[in-house]
Amino acid sequence: MSEALTPIPVPEMTELSRPFWDALRQGTLTFQRCRACGHAWLPARSECPSCLGNAWQREASTGNARLVSWVVYHQPYHPAFKQRLPYTVAAVQLDEGPRMISNIVGAEAAPLQIDQRLRLRIENEGEISVPRFTPV
Numbered sequence: 001m002s003e004a005l006t007p008i009p010v011p012e013m014t015e016l017s018r019p020f021w022d023a024l025r026q027g028t029l030t031f032q033r034c035r036a037c038g039h040a041w042l043p044a045r046s047e048c049p050s051c052l053g054n055a056w057q058r059e060a061s062t063g064n065a066r067l068v069s070w071v072v073y074h075q076p077y078h079p080a081f082k083q084r085l086p087y088t089v090a091a092v093q094l095d096e097g098p099r100m101i102s103n104i105v106g107a108e109a110a111p112l113q114i115d116q117r118l119r120l121r122i123e124n125e126g127e128i129s130v131p132r133f134t135p136v
């Protein structure tokens, strides 16, 4: 494909989310882990979603994950995605625990399966880098 892709919308950056995006730009997917109960989560928030504790640390993911569920989009709900159809939106669980919404890429030839092993693939999208996953 020689035609340049329309850039996807840039997520709103907050003081809390910016380190996540900065780390991705450097090639690392990070998440937060509660210092009180050990729960790990995404996306960024100031309190632990499990115990509401506010003491946490950022950790780097290994990039290993499993497929929880997915849907294939055949309809563009934003102009930027028109050239990308069809594409896969998936719920992915990192081996460290956090679940996230992402895309599955590089799976065109093989059918997806629940619990399938996935590997992180960070892709540059204009001014941001986004975490996507590919089947192992």
Ligand SMILES: [Zn+2]
Pocket: 034, 035, 036, 037, 038, 039, 048, 049, 050, 051, 052, 053
């Ligand atoms: Zn907690």
